[in-house]
Amino acid sequence: DAGVTQSPTHLIKTRGQQVTLRCSPKSGHDTVSWYQQALGQGPQFIFQYYEEEERQRGNFPDRFSGHQFPNYSSELNVNALLLGDSALYLCASSSQRDRLNQPQHFGDGTRLSIL
């Protein structure tokens, strides 16, 4: 049973560029959440997708956008990259039905470095 998979594992971009990160959820999960984790911090919630729609959004600018596909996989897009976007981006999947008492399952993350 495959867990949450993310690609790529590492990425180096320059300021002003655009980036797309990808996530496949754990089998049986229908909800995907994205987090940004800066060095020395806990994960910060970016947004959550369910039924191909953005359901919840954290305090992130519109440069951060996403998409969920019919197979529940998801993409995170970041436009006009800034140095401060350098972080570990974590994808987490869960089941909408069990969202209170079941944990989210995380992928290994994508380390994004902005030069």
Next chain:
Amino acid sequence: AQKITQTQPGMFVQEKEAVTLDCTYDTSDQSYGLFWYKQPSSGEMIFLIYQGSYDEQNATEGRYSLNFQKARKSANLVISASQLGDSAMYFCAMSASGGSYIPTFGRGTSLIVHP
């Protein structure tokens, strides 16, 4: 609003000894869930243990137990018989209906296990 506080930036423990990682939380919801995750240097967030706000018994999972004190709003993680492989970052998180079940994470505690 939900808030998780982890006041210990770093902890050291001797191999085979027990260690307690502190977590306090704040929420106005009556129904909520508390989670602990382990994050090794590789980046993946590994779910360890869950405690529901209505659970009367403290949760246990192998060497992990959660010391849940509802009146104090604390949910400390106890790791018994520490192993070298326990060295990692540990994050406490909470999920509640008031936050649309989006987990809020603390800043984490770095645990180092000495041989």
